Amino acid sequence: MGERKASMADVADRAGVSVMTVSNVINRPEVVAEATREKVHAAMRELRYRNNLVARSLRLARPRQIGYVLPAPDAVGNPYMDVFLHDLATACQAADRNLTLITQQDLETLMTACEDLYFGQSVAGFVVSNVGSEDDRLLELHRRGIPFAAYGRTGAAFDAPWSWAEGDAALGVSMAVDHLVERGHREIAFVGANRASETMVQREIGYRDACARHGLAASAADARIVHCRSDLAAGVRAAAALLDADAPPTAIVCKADTLAAGAVITLQARGLVPGRDVAVTGYDDTPLTEFGTVGITSVRQASAAIAANLVRLVVDQPETPERVLLPPSLTVRSSTDPAA
């Protein structure tokens, strides 16, 4: 074990200066003479000095951590959240912070934990993801005066008194539809509609809007909306049902990559080639898009940008709540374009 000591005082001694000079070297290098600075740096190097983050945080009365309310694993099952978590941690580090996890059992213990952390000066605030249409956690945090930023809007979102950020879900689905129309499709289905969260509602809206924009009959579009869960088996079944219908679609827009993978499975089982016979798109651009020989076209959320914004919102805590809506992009693969 190394000697986990070496305080500023040690460095100061070694460099033959005072403690505050060392502090200055670290925090306002321009104020200290070149030569001294060099001496101090040398001493720091020799002693393998590390600034004591705890002491600094205490002195500055500024927490160095940002809290993240970890979604229950069974509530998600979406690899996209792994990507987001990773990006969130990265964004924190870029802002000279660290991400602290906090789990949620029931609301009350979650709130206690949040209060301990926030009022205990341990975290600057929280990021909350997987928000529902009406999310108790957000209301409670707000009520208790604990700052946070939400990943995703709530139902009554546009005047919710807190900041949030998310990918533009409606736009994302629109982009998928646009892409398909551009490739000549007119019979486009939407799989995975549900109202679990406002974001999901937005995806359905994006589908309807795009259909309308392209002059696809609303009644036909409506008939091709499949409501279901977002798992593989549901995708398999939904695609089968669509193909068996009177007017089978030539393209299937899925609300999630799992559903798209399920659709691809169904196609292949029937000897159809995804992208040639029937086009399929997914959402979130997860590893699932690589399905054997076929690549699934998918909407990619700007998760790094979303994460960076959430961190900024927690760190800066703007006076008036901000809403950030970031445009996604479309990754085209062979499931819509055999040439890709």
Added chain:
Amino acid sequence: MGERKASMADVADRAGVSVMTVSNVINRPEVVAEATREKVHAAMRELRYRNNLVARSLRLARPRQIGYVLPAPDAVGNPYMDVFLHDLATACQAADRNLTLITQQDLETLMTACEDLYFGQSVAGFVVSNVGSEDDRLLELHRRGIPFAAYGRTGAAFDAPWSWAEGDAALGVSMAVDHLVERGHREIAFVGANRASETMVQREIGYRDACARHGLAASAADARIVHCRSDLAAGVRAAAALLDADAPPTAIVCKADTLAAGAVITLQARGLVPGRDVAVTGYDDTPLTEFGTVGITSVRQASAAIAANLVRLVVDQPETPERVLLPPSLTVRSSTDPAA
């Protein structure tokens, strides 16, 4: 925003006692008289007092956080890791700690970040998961005197000079094979063999051992080992290949739930019923085991216990490294037992 103040001094004032009495009430309640204790508690409640965790941590020279090296999201794609992360965070909280995330780009920046955190007194040590057979990260951490516990052994593991914990992978696969043999199967295949990590090697060993134990011909067993990646498409293909072979198996043991799901898809595509015609088992007991109407029998790791052990190892830092091997359990579903 609440007045995020209320220090011990404030509480002391309000309760008409000294600061240290307040401290005592918090840390050694038994040493202070009932009446005073009550007074102080009242004051704390009225002022919504929270112990300043940063100051406490500084004073005690004991970090309140545990670091976790977040695996790159594309390197995993396994929902089990979500469960583990959740359990790890929970275990930390149970130990009055919090989990701090740290991402890894290249080895050098990871190490710098770890040093900053550890020597900066911010974390007590690290938990590292997804360890490879020869893992640079572990070697480097060890070399730099940074304490950690690994989730998973390395190749030369049994005398590695650090603590680790993991689920008994060999035992897990054995249990699956035992279960199948018990149900009358003799032609058992193993899908997903690879040597990416020692844990994976162990799973294969578990298969071979169990086959040998039950008197299944080693040559036949070997012939039924399919080496492949752990994604859905690979599972689909592997099962197809096995079924098309000269001596098709009656049961397929998969190294991962994704593979098992793929196998189930293949079976269904051929009109076979999983659990009746051909049995299938997975590993990790992820949400994927619920595949439409069929439930996939799967080996469940004792992730909560593993997490708790890792936290303990980081917190206590035993003199001599400990190795903890925890037995998994088998969740039986319809893919091996139609009655389940």
Added chain:
DNA sequence: CCGCGGGAGGAAAACGCTTGACCCCCTCGC
């Protein structure tokens, strides 16, 4: 030659908490 300005570094306080030593006073026993 003297005074002033400014650049460079230092002294000390404060951040909020813990803890071992110490002190006071009440009670009990002789």
Added chain:
DNA sequence: GCGAGGGGGTCAAGCGTTTTCCTCCCGCGG
């Protein structure tokens, strides 16, 4: 009645930083 003992509480000394003055010294201009 007085000393010992002990329960209940306080003192003071930090933990390692940062930051606000302050001092010191050097050089320059008058």
